[in-house]
Amino acid sequence: MPRKAIELPHNIEYLSILNEKGEADSALEPKLEASTLKAMYRWMLLARRVDERLLKLQRQGRIGTFPQATGHEAISLGSILTIKPTDWHVPAYRETAGFLYRGWTIETILLYWKGFEEGARPPEGVNDTPISVPVASQLLHAAGLGMANNIAGDKNVVLTYFGDGASSEGDTHEALNFASVFQAPVVFVCLNNQFAISVPVSKQMRSETVTQKAVAYGMPGIRVDGNDVLAMYVASKEAVERARAGGGPTLIEALTYRYTPHTTADDPTRYRKEEESKQWADREPLIRFAKYLEKKKVLSEAERNTMEEEIETQIKNAIQNVEELVKHPPYSDPLAMFDYLYEDIPPFLQAQRDELAKALGINTNENKDDKKKDKASAGGRN
Amino acid sequence: MPRKAIELPHNIEYLSILNEKGEADSALEPKLEASTLKAMYRWMLLARRVDERLLKLQRQGRIGTFPQATGHEAISLGSILTIKPTDWHVPAYRETAGFLYRGWTIETILLYWKGFEEGARPPEGVNDTPISVPVASQLLHAAGLGMANNIAGDKNVVLTYFGDGASSEGDTHEALNFASVFQAPVVFVCLNNQFAISVPVSKQMRSETVTQKAVAYGMPGIRVDGNDVLAMYVASKEAVERARAGGGPTLIEALTYRYTPHTTADDPTRYRKEEESKQWADREPLIRFAKYLEKKKVLSEAERNTMEEEIETQIKNAIQNVEELVKHPPYSDPLAMFDYLYEDIPPFLQAQRDELAKALGINTNENKDDKKKDKASAGGRN
Amino acid sequence: MAQMNMAESINLALDEAMGRDKRVIVMGEDVGYDEGVFRITKGLIAKYGDKRVIDTPLAEAGIIGTAIGMALYGLRPVAEIQFAGFEYYAYHQLEMHAGRFRNRTRGKLTVPMVMRAPSGGGIRAIEHHSESREAIYAHSPGLKVVMPSGPRNARALLHAAIQDPDPVVYYEPKALYRLFREDVPEQIETLPIGRAQVVKEGKDITLISYGATMRATLEAAEMLEEEDGVKAEVVDLLSITPLDTQTIIESTRKTGRAVVIHEGPRTCGLGAEVIARINEHVLLYLEAPIIRVTGYDVPIPYFAREMAYLPDADKVLNAARQTLSF
Amino acid sequence: MAQMNMAESINLALDEAMGRDKRVIVMGEDVGYDEGVFRITKGLIAKYGDKRVIDTPLAEAGIIGTAIGMALYGLRPVAEIQFAGFEYYAYHQLEMHAGRFRNRTRGKLTVPMVMRAPSGGGIRAIEHHSESREAIYAHSPGLKVVMPSGPRNARALLHAAIQDPDPVVYYEPKALYRLFREDVPEQIETLPIGRAQVVKEGKDITLISYGATMRATLEAAEMLEEEDGVKAEVVDLLSITPLDTQTIIESTRKTGRAVVIHEGPRTCGLGAEVIARINEHVLLYLEAPIIRVTGYDVPIPYFAREMAYLPDADKVLNAARQTLSF
Numbered sequence A, B: 001m002p003r004k005a006i007e008l009p010h011n012i013e014y015l016s017i018l019n020e021k022g023e024a025d026s027a028l029e030p031k032l033e034a035s036t037l038k039a040m041y042r043w044m045l046l047a048r049r050v051d052e053r054l055l056k057l058q059r060q061g062r063i064g065t066f067p068q069a070t071g072h073e074a075i076s077l078g079s080i081l082t083i084k085p086t087d088w089h090v091p092a093y094r095e096t097a098g099f100l101y102r103g104w105t106i107e108t109i110l111l112y113w114k115g116f117e118e119g120a121r122p123p124e125g126v127n128d129t130p131i132s133v134p135v136a137s138q139l140l141h142a143a144g145l146g147m148a149n150n151i152a153g154d155k156n157v158v159l160t161y162f163g164d165g166a167s168s169e170g171d172t173h174e175a176l177n178f179a180s181v182f183q184a185p186v187v188f189v190c191l192n193n194q195f196a197i198s199v200p201v202s203k204q205m206r207s208e209t210v211t212q213k214a215v216a217y218g219m220p221g222i223r224v225d226g227n228d229v230l231a232m233y234v235a236s237k238e239a240v241e242r243a244r245a246g247g248g249p250t251l252i253e254a255l256t257y258r259y260t261p262h263t264t265a266d267d268p269t270r271y272r273k274e275e276e277s278k279q280w281a282d283r284e285p286l287i288r289f290a291k292y293l294e295k296k297k298v299l300s301e302a303e304r305n306t307m308e309e310e311i312e313t314q315i316k317n318a319i320q321n322v323e324e325l326v327k328h329p330p331y332s333d334p335l336a337m338f339d340y341l342y343e344d345i346p347p348f349l350q351a352q353r354d355e356l357a358k359a360l361g362i363n364t365n366e367n368k369d370d371k372k373k374d375k376a377s378a379g380g381r382n
Numbered sequence C, D: 001m002a003q004m005n006m007a008e009s010i011n012l013a014l015d016e017a018m019g020r021d022k023r024v025i026v027m028g029e030d031v032g033y034d035e036g037v038f039r040i041t042k043g044l045i046a047k048y049g050d051k052r053v054i055d056t057p058l059a060e061a062g063i064i065g066t067a068i069g070m071a072l073y074g075l076r077p078v079a080e081i082q083f084a085g086f087e088y089y090a091y092h093q094l095e096m097h098a099g100r101f102r103n104r105t106r107g108k109l110t111v112p113m114v115m116r117a118p119s120g121g122g123i124r125a126i127e128h129h130s131e132s133r134e135a136i137y138a139h140s141p142g143l144k145v146v147m148p149s150g151p152r153n154a155r156a157l158l159h160a161a162i163q164d165p166d167p168v169v170y171y172e173p174k175a176l177y178r179l180f181r182e183d184v185p186e187q188i189e190t191l192p193i194g195r196a197q198v199v200k201e202g203k204d205i206t207l208i209s210y211g212a213t214m215r216a217t218l219e220a221a222e223m224l225e226e227e228d229g230v231k232a233e234v235v236d237l238l239s240i241t242p243l244d245t246q247t248i249i250e251s252t253r254k255t256g257r258a259v260v261i262h263e264g265p266r267t268c269g270l271g272a273e274v275i276a277r278i279n280e281h282v283l284l285y286l287e288a289p290i291i292r293v294t295g296y297d298v299p300i301p302y303f304a305r306e307m308a309y310l311p312d313a314d315k316v317l318n319a320a321r322q323t324l325s326f
Ligand SMILES: Cc1ncc(C[n+]2csc(CCOP(=O)(O)OP(=O)(O)O)c2C)c(N)n1
Pocket: A067, A094, A133, A134, A135, A162, A163, A164, A165, A166, A167, A191, A193, A195, A196, A197, A258, A262, C029, C058, C082, C086, C089
């Protein structure tokens, strides 16, 4: 056979379940309890409202620049539902729904955007890593966590996220390759929101889909309607189950649109057309899911309104709490910058700490107690 | 269409022309002049004999450790034939045949393995980069050269090489992606010799072929019998012509076997079976091509013997030349380490140069002249 | 002569360089239609088109590696890394190739490229957006490294960097982008790479800094003069590699006292090198230990605590007083 | 008590650590069936299997990045980078994550991993196989950095590194792998990270070094004693981060003179930091400028010229004499 086409034994699919009218494909529709469906809506709504509130706070100068997550709720929530607390959640930075679901408080999220490392401390009881700023870098941690699971003979799964832009980084390639070579139980979710800041996906790559990159790693790939929480749930569940059963990694491409600017510092009118955004407006995940729930008589408008009120109060209280909290140590203490670099502070660093304390006129004996207290309370992995 | 397989519009092929008995598939056989065929054999033979001689020199301690190229001649020569001197040749380190073809003298090659930067200075008249030691890193230069060609509106092509192991590096991914996004005229040749030092390709990747990685970049990919110089020539020619015509990059996977240890420092019996190597012995590129040429009456055994003698003399003379050469400046001058870092030596570096000169008891005024002379003769890109 | 801020003057230099020399190419993440996240590449794509102003995929090694290829080809790429903190993704290309091709090929192949990157803190950014690690490049043979401290020298240094036949890391202290304006002359200026400037003459103590911390340094010098009657000489290094040993030692010889100020971590930072060179050349003239006012050896904190991390005029002032009263 | 060379003692430490602690994992290119290109992982895969001795794909960022993930999971990965010169491919993972997770998560998530890499020149290797850039890690907050100088301390430091709760860069001066043997005790030893050793006492001058250049340094000290009757005190730093300021300044205070010796490039290298700390603490005790005997600020030359680049006993001796006669 001197010249012939090579057959690629691949498993590359597309999945959508819920259309824009809120109609589900009954053959594919997952069987979920009414209470679960209701809770799903609530988590997504909470994430949405937190995002909107963060925007206001940012405009008021009460938090720093942040990347909005509006429109990405279904991707994060649909997938996070399929893992256990002991599984690992390795997010990028638009997984607000997932963070909330995993127990990150609104207070913690606020602390992060107010510029405190304390906002990057994962809650107890779950295996989460915090927001990862350098795009793609977290994917290797996910691969390593999955490899460690196999070495330890455990049955945990790792769920990780990255953007269409992040797919261009070498780390993404290395992570997908390591995970596939070692059959690590990792589900890689690519949030393809079609933009990396200003760069459209068509300039980010020449392949028609992110999904087909799975072929390069001999792993299954599936492209999912990322605005469809049911499809996200089903695709993730399959991938998570396969991973847990020793079937190795999966690449999920969740197709959506970045409805907002990249961050609060971005002005998308510079590089994309308003019309395009409008096309996507009807497809956004919450409206569609609300329609579905209404049709199914799981959640009425009145119930939604009650939810809205509860959430409003919840967010308001969190803001109040945090704005009080940061007036006190350790938040108000700049010397805290020295206290968690190494398990024990080495002499040269203690000297720098003392130097800064002196410059700021702080009595360091007080502070040391705070640190000890805080350390003792650290649970989880440490 | 809620759930369906995604069709991948890809162009992934396999090609072989010359079988182990030296029989060519007449439909695919390239029409080459007898003189060209003869020359091809000679270049490959020269590369082989240089490689064997280097091994002896290494064993005698007359050069340092080096990676053998035996068995990789067809890949390098079959592809290098398809580009012009003004095109760019961006090699890895097993392209001895290509180096020789492009005008790198045996002397220069010897200088390299004797530990002189002078051995990495490309010859005049061709656009070559030297051996690239950090695997995969050269692929980005190739992509950049191709991008530059497009920016300048030129019609040059870039031919570059990497190993199956190198395919795991992030740089490989980034280079393939940049080249495809910008439709850079780059032909990427992966020497899949099935080993990266001790690691077999099955542990390097989970994909069945390197070729299918082309799908991830929306570029054509072709798997070629890397021991078949005619197939390498045909596949490369197609890719080079497509690139020159504006059709963008191609990934060629050249399948061969690493017949030798990784380098002279390696002991492959630690990690692979002798039987395996034996299976591949019959497939090696020179014997097969010799049979073909004999059948075609292009090259007789007698002519081959004459070639052998000429080559032997050629190599012997080169060794003599170099061993004399290195006794004199600039080779014998350690201060040369300072002379090419920047176009002009800055004061702090001149001070370090003087410091070393003093330590070695060298009169620096003499040396300066040498440098100037050498610089004036630098042509090419500089 | 026009008043402009540093963001504008860097933009001007890019525009001028592209206008003069067709080989100059601007590339990086979002440098095209978005005109750069700090608008440093404003107007360039409209003027020079998307062949010469290139929005790249999101891959730093890709950016630097292909820029090296372009430079080998004969272009003069000016590659932007969106934030200096992400350059580590590409460090292997800078170290292994940009800084070595000329040396490796004995002058045959050269890499006349510029890597621009906004560096430093003070803009309330999130993690990895405030790093200042010029010392890493200073420890990497074959690179040149420069760092402007104001609109005028920013433009002049960028022209010098682009014209330089060797690879130059051009670090932009982003806190200064829009902090102040100054006169920038009509005509293109260049500043010689490798030369520091004495920006204020004095006789009692030498304050040595560069980049963003020049502001705090100059402020401290004024306070010293007003409050203590001390005349501080202020040196703006401008070039990190080559470092202008001569200017440093001449000033220190004269004053006998020095403080070195920079944002990057202290250990193995530029301050150490400055002290080492002073020690080597004019030790006997020193009347007091040289104090380093620098970032501490921790990652620059998230922004709630970053101001405490950064050198400021008070810290410089205190260090100077400590030196003076030694 | 057994006589062994450094390659053997590092191998022994790995074996011991894996034997004691199931969480210890060895990973890297060719560390498994090939037992490492320098045979440092000899026998490990046979003893501990390919789940704990992992041949990875050829990707340094992949190695370090997945090692970070493993450490987060609770394992204690010891990741080998085949040659220190290739670590730049992974530097972003070390800087952005290994050194930051504890700090970032306020102590919740930690990265107890070791990166081993053979460093330095002198073995007639090709380009990129002889680098010594420990200063880069010293300038990267959150990492610890150690460098043995002989079989015994190599084993003890490796145990300390593996047991350390934070990420440690363990640089192996490969020229020493098989250079000499010494007694290594039966029982497992650890050396405290952050402490230097005075390996020879003296009163006239302090010679400060670490890693491969300790040999030249000790040789020079002997020559000084024999030929000049000078008693040099020799400090082996062992830890690069944290650097043992105390030992450095105590010795220099006593002798008043010092030479710092290392292989890496001079500018912003460890020598600069040592000098800066001496300046800060004991300037007034100095009787002569401290001389740096280091690699020059060029890439370490291809091997035909590398011996001229490397510090040797003669260079140290000359520097010491210059210092003594200042
Ligand atoms: C390594 C790295 N380079 C650059 C940046 C700056 N940056 C932040 S987000 C972003 C775009 C990311 O695009 P994508 O991966 O598609 O994710 P999205 O923001 O669209 O969710 C860039 C360039 C970064 N954070 N990390």
